Amino acid sequence: MKLLVAVKRVIDYNVKVRVKADQTGVETANVKMSMNPFDEIAIEEAVRLLEAGTATEVVAVSMGVQQCQETIRTALAMGADRGIHVKTDAELQPLAVAKLLAKIVEKEAPDVVILGKQAIDDDSNQTGQMLAGLLGWSQGTFASKIELADGGANVTREVDGGLETLAIKLPAIITTDLRLNEPRYASLPNIMKAKKKPIDEMSPEDLGVDVTPRLTTLKVTEPVKRDGGVKVENVAELVDKLKNEAGVI
Amino acid sequence: MAVLVVADHDNSAIVLITLNAVTAAVAISDDVHVLVAGDNAGAAAEAASKIAGVSKVVTADSPAYGHQLAEALAPLIIGLAGNYSHILFPSNTTGKNAAPRVAALLDVAQISDVVEIVSDDTFVRPIYAGNAMATVQSSDPVKVITVRGTAFGPAAAEGGSALVESIDSAGDPGLSSFVGHELTKSERPELTAARVIISGGRGMQSSENFEIIEKVADKLGAAVGASRAAVDAGYRPNDYQVGQTGKVVAPELYIAVGISGAIQHLAGMKDSKVIVAINKDEEAPIFTIADYGLVGDLFKLVPELDAELEKQDIKPR
Numbered sequence: 164m165k166l167l168v169a170v171k172r173v174i175d176y177n178v179k180v181r182v183k184a185d186q187t188g189v190e191t192a193n194v195k196m197s198m199n200p201f202d203e204i205a206i207e208e209a210v211r212l213l214e215a216g217t218a219t220e221v222v223a224v225s226m227g228v229q230q231c232q233e234t235i236r237t238a239l240a241m242g243a244d245r246g247i248h249v250k251t252d253a254e255l256q257p258l259a260v261a262k263l264l265a266k267i268v269e270k271e272a273p274d275v276v277i278l279g280k281q282a283i284d285d286d287s288n289q290t291g292q293m294l295a296g297l298l299g300w301s302q303g304t305f306a307s308k309i310e311l312a313d314g315g316a317n318v319t320r321e322v323d324g325g326l327e328t329l330a331i332k333l334p335a336i337i338t339t340d341l342r343l344n345e346p347r348y349a350s351l352p353n354i355m356k357a358k359k360k361p362i363d364e365m366s367p368e369d370l371g372v373d374v375t376p377r378l379t380t381l382k383v384t385e386p387v388k389r390d391g392g393v394k395v396e397n398v399a400e401l402v403d404k405l406k407n408e409a410g411v412i
Numbered sequence: 413m414a415v416l417v418v419a420d421h422d423n424s425a426i427v428l429i430t431l432n433a434v435t436a437a438v439a440i441s442d443d444v445h446v447l448v449a450g451d452n453a454g455a456a457a458e459a460a461s462k463i464a465g466v467s468k469v470v471t472a473d474s475p476a477y478g479h480q481l482a483e484a485l486a487p488l489i490i491g492l493a494g495n496y497s498h499i500l501f502p503s504n505t506t507g508k509n510a511a512p513r514v515a516a517l518l519d520v521a522q523i524s525d526v527v528e529i530v531s532d533d534t535f536v537r538p539i540y541a542g543n544a545m546a547t548v549q550s551s552d553p554v555k556v557i558t559v560r561g562t563a564f565g566p567a568a569a570e571g572g573s574a575l576v577e578s579i580d581s582a583g584d585p586g587l588s589s590f591v592g593h594e595l596t597k598s599e600r601p602e603l604t605a606a607r608v609i610i611s612g613g614r615g616m617q618s619s620e621n622f623e624i625i626e627k628v629a630d631k632l633g634a635a636v637g638a639s640r641a642a643v644d645a646g647y648r649p650n651d652y653q654v655g656q657t658g659k660v661v662a663p664e665l666y667i668a669v670g671i672s673g674a675i676q677h678l679a680g681m682k683d684s685k686v687i688v689a690i691n692k693d694e695e696a697p698i699f700t701i702a703d704y705g706l707v708g709d710l711f712k713l714v715p716e717l718d719a720e721l722e723k724q725d726i727k728p729r
Contacts (some may be wrong), residue, residue, distance in 0.1 A: 180540040189544050201657075223591075257512070258521050281657055285539050287524045292482065292512035299484055301587035304509050309649065317591060321650040322505040323427075323604075323659070328591040329481070341640065341657065342650060347499070377521035378548040381534065386545050389682055392703035397715040401706055403690065403726060409607070409686045409703065410667040412632060412726050 166209045166221045166309065167273035168243065169264060170202040170280060171236040173284040186382040198234045202281025203241075203346040208309060209277055210242035211344065217311055224267055232362060239347035239357035245269075246362035247390040249370065257285075259367075259374035261293035266370040268274055269337040273334065275316070279307050280338040291338035301331035361378050413497035414443040418489060418557030420506040421448060421456035423478065428605045431463060431566035433559040437500050438465045438567065439529045445470055445496070446574070449488055449581075451478030459558050461576050464568035466626040474581035479590040482510040489514050493554055497532065503558035503605070503660075518550035523583045526658075527563035541656040541679035561604055562662035562683055572720040588610045598636075598650050603654070607637035607729065609684075611654055613677075614641035615670020615691065615710055620699075622647060622713045625669055631721040637661065653681035657689020670710045680686075690714065 171330075174180060175197040176191070181190040187285045210220040223238035225231040226249040235246035249263050268276060281288040295302035303318030305311070307326065310317040311333075319328045323339040349357070395401045405412045415437045420427035436442040445468040450459040470492065476484040478597075489510075493499060493591040499514065501507030503525050513707035515522035517526070525616070527545075528536035534549045535557065576636055603609065610632070612625050622636070629636050638652040656679040671677060673696055682701055689702035690710050699705040706713060720729070 174540070174579060176676070181541045182544045189491050208610075226615050252501035254610050256521060259514060261516055264666075269590070283656065284539065286541065286650065286656065287522075288508050289512035289515070289524060290510060292695060293516035293522070294485060296480075298511035299585075302509070302513065303588075306484075306503060319589070322593075323651060325593060325595040325651045327479075327593040329588050330591050331588045332586070336467070341644065369641055378523065378550055381549055383539070383545045383546050386538070386542055389701045391700045392705070394705040395580075398706070398713060398720050401704055402720045402726070403684070403687070404704055406724070406726070409665075411686050412721075412729075 164218045164275070164312060165271070165273045166212065166218045167268065167271055167276045168205045168209045168221060168223050168238065169276065169278045169290070170206065170223055170225045170234050170238050171344050172196050172225060172227060172231045172283045173199045173282055176200055176283055182383055182385050186384055188380070189385050196230065198237050199279050199282045202282055204341070204343050205277040205279050206238045206241050206243060207344045207346040208339060211265040212311065213242060222247060222271060222273070224249070224264065226251070226263060228252055235362055236357050237349065239360040240354040241347060243358055248364045249367060250364055251367050251374065253367070253374055255374055255377050256376050257287050257289040257293055259376060260290050261297055261373065262372045263367060263370055263374070264294050264299045265371060267336040273331060275335055275337060277337050277339065280307050280340055293334050295336040301335045302333060303329055303331045303384055304338045305342050306337050309337060309343070413441065413501035414445050415441040415498040415500065416492065416496040417444060417446045417500045418507065418510070419446050419448050419456070419460055420480065420502050420504060421450060421453065423450040423453040424455045426456055426459045427502070427504065428566065428602065429504050429561040430560040431569060432564045432618060433500050433502040434463055434465055436529060436559040437498070440532055443467050447489065447492065447641065449477040449485055450624055451475050457720065461574040462570050462572050464571040466574040469576045470572050470579055471576060472579050474580050474582035474584070476581060480510070481588050483514045483585050485510050486513045486517055487558060487585065490517050491582055493518055496546035496554065498555045498557060499727030500557045503560045507558050511556055515556035517643050518556065520554050521550060522556045522558070523548060523556050525560045526557050527560050535593060535630055540673050542682065543675065547716055559715065560660060562660055572613040596631055596651050600629060601633065601635045603635045603637055603652070604660050604661055606663050608632045609637050609663045610634050610659055610669065610695040611637035611666040611671060612642055612647065612669050614645065616642055616647055619647045622719065627718045628714060628721065631718065631726060639677045667684040668698050668702070671698055672696045673701070687692050
């Protein structure tokens with residue numbers, strides 16, 4: 164079974180994001196970048212399936228600027244076999260990413276594509292579902308457990324009311340939620356080995372995909388700021404404030 | 413042109429966040445239709461027809477729609493899309509699962525978690541866990557949107573009298589099927605609809621310790637929530653998680669107990685009207701946004717709070 168995993172380079176989750184003064188976006192200069200945390204979970208799941216002998220090959224794909232190759236190297240160090248980099252400086256929105264991935268799926272013919280459910284930069288939560296739609300494949304989103312069998316998979320999903328299990332036909336798209344696994348740290352020898360693993364480079368033009376954005380960002384602003392209030396001394400004072408000052412109990 | 417809201421429901425009742433999506437739809441058009449696709453979902457369709465501001469309910473009944481699976485819903489919605497300028501989904505796990513599939517099949521962008529309708533093509537949405545707000549303009553012929561429930565008040569569940577029109581099902585593509593679910597059973601209010609929420613974090617130290625929080629919740633008629641750390645540690649199930657990638661809530665009162673206040677958690681609750689933080693670390697970031705902060709040992713303070721509420725005879729509203 165062949166697995167394709169999509170990984171995105173995003174601002175590290177620990178960075179306090181700052182909006183640019185000219186309102187065109189957020190500050191990315193000299194900011195630490197990392198692999199989207201949900202994509203780390205996706206790679207981890209794929210590599211575990213490889214180690215268990217369920218999968219035979221794991222291909223990691225990333226799209227965007229030259230530095231995305233660092234993100235692909237991280238995936239290779241975690242255990243993916245090879246990488247694909249769709250190189251472009253253009254802004255890539257989820258629909259364009261899904262179209263590019265659909266073209267790569269045509270070439271690579273994986274049985275399952277695993278993606279993070281959401282990237283922590285634009286918080287869209289769209290690409291996996293869009294790819295499933297474009298390919299006409301089944302989708303097991305927000306997965307906390309994946310059981311692969313011949314021709315199908317049982318995917319347990321984190322939904323609003325608890326957990327839901329679906330049986331989906333392969334080939335399929337699966338997107339990862341937080342409780343699926345705990346991603347490993349790449350060991351130094353594996354980081355060294357990853358440097359020798361191949362990364363194929365291509366462009367959106369090579370894949371014949373028009374990536375023109377459909378949404379124009381008019382401005383990016385700071386959210387309404389919430390100021391801290393007061394510290395209360397004890398529980399009695401807290402209850403008094405909630406009752407008589409805020410009037411919420 | 414009319415606007416379509418895709419209802420979330422359990423075949424007998426409408427999931428409440430659908431009402432918030434109707435409010436967003438009414439801000440775009442005065443002709444709001446609601447789609448109820450389900451399995452023997454007559455009761456849900458009737459409930460939808462009573463929502464104030466809805467002019468028509470479109471209903472499709474088929475076993476394929478019994479669990480709102482995206483693979484089955486998408487072709488049905490695509491078939492209707494030509495009649496609508498906007499297709500809105502509530503931004504819950506059902507809506508988030510289906511909306512992008514619909515958008516891709518229509519070859520349009522999807523706009524996630526909209527918190528403000530600026531005009532019929534311009535919307536505001538949070539990015540970077542709500543640390544920035546993006547105003548985006550869509551050039552697509554149909555706007556496919558998920559609506560963040562906390563940003564729009566609920567439409568009145570009663571008072572409307574929309575006509576109900578049945579349409580044919582689009583069939584079952586046979587790609588996926590429902591196997592089972594483990595739903596959390598609780599007598600308490602649903603997190604995203606609760607007036608008061610009390611949440612526990614890593615500081616709770618165990619699943620059993622949540623009992624002290626639950627006692628306070630029962631006095632206040634509150635829902636119980638949790639931070640990601642508490643869910644990852646197995647103290648509470650996944651559906652308790654409040655935060656960037658969990659549930660987004662905005663109750664009148666949010667009490668954070670033993671939660672340090674990572675930005676990912678704040679993203680899910682910072683729009684609450686009044687925030688209380690109880691934490692032993694007075695430097696915890698949660699205090700920078702809390703209206704009332706109480707520094708100390710939660711295992712002493714929470715039972716004290718419970719006793720004080722008892723003493724003052726505070727009852728759920």
